[in-house]
Amino acid sequence: MSCGEPHETDCSEVLDHLYEFLDREMPDADCTKFEVHFEECSPCLEKYGLEQAVKKLVKRCCGQDDVPSDLRSKVMGRLEMIRSGQIVPEHDVTASPQES
Numbered sequence: 001m002s003c004g005e006p007h008e009t010d011c012s013e014v015l016d017h018l019y020e021f022l023d024r025e026m027p028d029a030d031c032t033k034f035e036v037h038f039e040e041c042s043p044c045l046e047k048y049g050l051e052q053a054v055k056k057l058v059k060r061c062c063g064q065d066d067v068p069s070d071l072r073s074k075v076m077g078r079l080e081m082i083r084s085g086q087i088v089p090e091h092d093v094t095a096s097p098q099e100s
Helices: 011-016 018-022 028-042 042-062 071-086
Strands: none
Touching: 011 018, 011 028, 011 042, 018 028, 018 042, 028 042
16 A cells, blocks of 8 residues: 655555554654654555554453463564564464474
């Protein structure tokens, strides 16, 4: 998606990293770039608003469930592999050893 207008930060970059922005998992300088982009680009601002609303709804509906620590570790490990560009395993990393 793109509004067709030139921006300092491209729409595709903003949308590729939208959840990092929503979760405040990026450096402040990048957050500022994204905020400037949202001021200029209504399609990206709309997408941001939609994803923010979905995130709030999920938190409200599912936020009370405790996440098992082993599941959290596996998910965080997989995210680190993805971020570092390593090949992601083909098998389900959330499955217990008996299921794999």
